Amino acid sequence: MESWMLIAFDSTQQAxxxxxxxxxLDIEIDICPTPKExxxxxxxxxxxxxxxxxTVKKTIQDEQxxxxxxxxxxxxxxxxIEM
Incomplete structure (x- = not known):
């Protein structure tokens, strides 16, 4: 089974x-509710x-x-995890 990571945001615009x-970038993603934890x-x-x-970390940094x-x-x- 493939393992997944999750990006959480402070604004819907950034999400x-x-x-x-x-x-x-053709990265397989899934939009989901932010876990309550x-x-x-x-x-x-x-x-x-x-x-x-x-690739995700580089994109987040490059695109600020x-x-x-x-x-x-x-x-x-x-x-x-650390950026």
């Missing part, structure tokens, strides 16, 4: 912008395959997207 950027200002999050992490964080689901909930 929708990121969705457009990642779709343009993650405190964010936006109810939308984007899931993407872990294999695409480097404002995010709450990138998270990996672990046994203890969601762990924020």
């Amino acid at each position: 929708l912008r990121t969705e457009m950027l990642l779709e343009f 993650i405190t964010a200002g936006c109810a939308l999050s984007i899931q993407f395959p872990t294999d695409d992490l480097n 997207v404002e995010i709450r964080g990138i998270y990996f689901k672990s046994e203890n909930g969601y762990d924020n």
Whole structure:
């Protein structure tokens, strides 16, 4: 089974912008509600395959997207990874 990571946002505008950027790069994404374990200002999050992490991080940095964080689901909930 493929593992997924999650991007949480503080604004819906940034979530929708990121969705457009990642779709343009043909990255498989899934829009989902932000898990209650993650405190964010936006109810939308984007899931993407872990294999695409480097491309996603580079896109977020290059395009100066404002995010709450990138998270990996672990046994203890969601762990924020370093940008």
